Amino acid sequence: DQQVKQNSPSLSVQEGRISILNCDYTNSMFDYFLWYKKYPAEGPTFLISISSIKDKNEDGRFTVFLNKSAKHLSLHIVPSQPGDSAVYFCAAREYTGANSKLTFGKGITLSVRP
């Protein structure tokens, strides 16, 4: 049972345009959401996060939106740059009092065309 879903395996956008990466989740106990970027042969790198009590968090070109009622979050990258081309993972944390386990989606491969 996949609790974090990234239904689109890939996305291609033109440089300078907006990239929108989507993520859906099913577990209402998730309280903290994160986006990671991953290049080949490297580990996931933290990009941006949002607490479940907020609906938006912005950091430079990156904005994450959270819609709790729809159990949906999205990452907006504006403007997109060729260096943004990577695999993006959505992750969600369920804090149980004993574990801060992250549950990951399968990832979306973003390609930004020059």
Added chain:
Amino acid sequence: EAQVTQNPRYLITVTGKKLTVTCSQNMNHEYMSWYRQDPGLGLRQIYYSMNVEVTDKGDVPEGYKVSRKEKRNFPLILESPSPNQTSLYFCASTHTGTGINQPQHFGDGTRLSIL
């Protein structure tokens, strides 16, 4: 530089030959965790540690052991590796596992092939 370091980065070995993947962090983090990444499955947690001498199972612990004798180190041990443990492994750490909203930082990964 703040980092999580895993060794080795790549290993090809044979069924049944014990191996250890080391993980070390220099950020004085209390919480450390191991994940494996398999095609089509994302990252899944193997084991985690809330602090020194405190470890527990994640979602896919079978065939693995861990230890946490020092705060900075969290080795992953495969006592008798099998081909189904062929995977890409990531170690991660964060300041604390007590629910504070801080991201986990990942190592660069260890690709294991068990023949």
